[in-house]
Amino acid sequence: MSKHRQQILTSLKQAGYKLTKPRRAVIDILTKKQHPLTAADIHRYLPSIDLASIYRALDVLTKLNIAQVEQVNNSSYYYLDSTLHHHIICEQCGYKQCLPCKHTFNINNFVNIKHQLTLTGICQSCAIKLNQQQ
Amino acid sequence: MSKHRQQILTSLKQAGYKLTKPRRAVIDILTKKQHPLTAADIHRYLPSIDLASIYRALDVLTKLNIAQVEQVNNSSYYYLDSTLHHHIICEQCGYKQCLPCKHTFNINNFVNIKHQLTLTGICQSCAIKLNQQQ
DNA sequence: TATTAACTGCAAATCATTTGCAATTATAAC
DNA sequence: GTTATAATTGCAAATGATTTGCAGTTAATA
Missing domain, CATH: 3.30.1490 (Dna Ligase; domain 1)
Known part of the structure; x- marks a missing residue:
């Protein structure tokens, strides 16, 4: 069960981050797809958003414990998940x-x-x- | 408890690999140091051996299940360990x-x-x- | 000791990720 | 709404880890 979109946006804002287009888009994709994605995977779904911004968004989400990371084969896989x-x-x-x-x-x-x-x-x-x- | 050097060399040989200087050296360092090392760490101990050869040696050891890998922070850490x-x-x-x-x-x-x-x-x-x- | 396939070192390529910077934008104050 | 401003973005270039192609070397076997 992943945190609700709105709840995530609120956490971001409370932590002092702006609600920008790349951040919203990354959150939406992670919410929609139900499995771990690499930054490159996400970029394939969101080609109009710069890969660097995707990395930066994922960084923020991980720091706030909104997203988790797993490393497999020299790539980081990100996913949203409140229940482990x-x-x-x-x-x-x-x-x-x-x-x-x-x-x-x-x-x-x-x-x-x-x-x-x-x-x-x-x-x-x-x-x-x-x-x-x- | 890590496999004994000799035992490892024998496994390598049995699997059809040559006992070369880089392979021996990598095995020796992993046996000596008692914790997980990156390829770069190993190269620091063995500057005369090419980094690519260290990677290739680690690959062989991992394929044969002689070494294990753990990924932390976008780096692979290798260690010898027969008992997981x-x-x-x-x-x-x-x-x-x-x-x-x-x-x-x-x-x-x-x-x-x-x-x-x-x-x-x-x-x-x-x-x-x-x-x-x- | 000669033969040969496996292996090495080197240099260049690749892949994931990060960073510097100028231009853009979300927010808060008016 | 407009404006001011710091945060954030996109781009391009840098970095760091790992892989690969290739010509020369070497371990193993006869």
């Missing part, structure tokens, strides 16, 4: 699947623990293709 | 603590699943300092 969950990404085709998060961590000597679980694998259809190639 | 484990990093001071990994994941529709768990938090001594400041 994880994703598994196919190494071959980039297909993404959501997974509920049931984890809590209690670790000696640490407080305020946050976790990021990155799962990668090969999805069924890629596995089939790869088998056929051999 | 994770790390928790203090957000304040960077202190790292190792954690055993007891996880296996079975996910519908995916095979060859690898996971990377990144934990961050505040370590005890930083938590104390932060409390005193307030």
Whole structure:
């Protein structure tokens, strides 16, 4: 369940940021698509917005904890998510699947623990293709 | 507990790879240092070996599951570890603590699943300092 | 020791991300 | 509404990590 658009815009404003076209557009795409996207992915959906501005918008959203980041294969994937969950990404085709998060961590000597679980694998259809190639 | 040097060299050989100077050197550094290193880190220890060769050696080691990778801040950190484990990093001071990994994941529709768990938090001594400041 | 495919070093290419700067724009005050 | 102003944008160039092509070198095997 991702935060409502309006709620996000309000958080931005409260934090002293202007509600600009690139920021709104990035929020809208992340709200609409239900899976993690790279800055380049977002730029493909929003070709009229400069890639640098997309990066800057994503930076702001991440700093405010409105968006989360996951790093896979030297790329950062961003997504909006108030209730924690994880994703598994196919190494071959980039297909993404959501997974509920049931984890809590209690670790000696640490407080305020946050976790990021990155799962990668090969999805069924890629596995089939790869088998056929051999 | 990391695989013994000799054992690693044998695995390489068995997999049909030559035992070259760059490969040996990378294995030695990863064995010696007890924490995750970037290719650039390794190159700093081994300036006479070309960075590209370090990347190629790390690739081989990762493919053979001799080394593992973790991505943090757009850099890949490599380490040798036969028994999987994770790390928790203090957000304040960077202190790292190792954690055993007891996880296996079975996910519908995916095979060859690898996971990377990144934990961050505040370590005890930083938590104390932060409390005193307030 | 000779042969040969695998491997290296180098330089250049690529890809993701960041930055400097002049022009634009959202906001708040009038 | 207009105006003033600092924040933000788009663009182009810079940076940093990683990859690649290629000619020369080397480990392994006979």
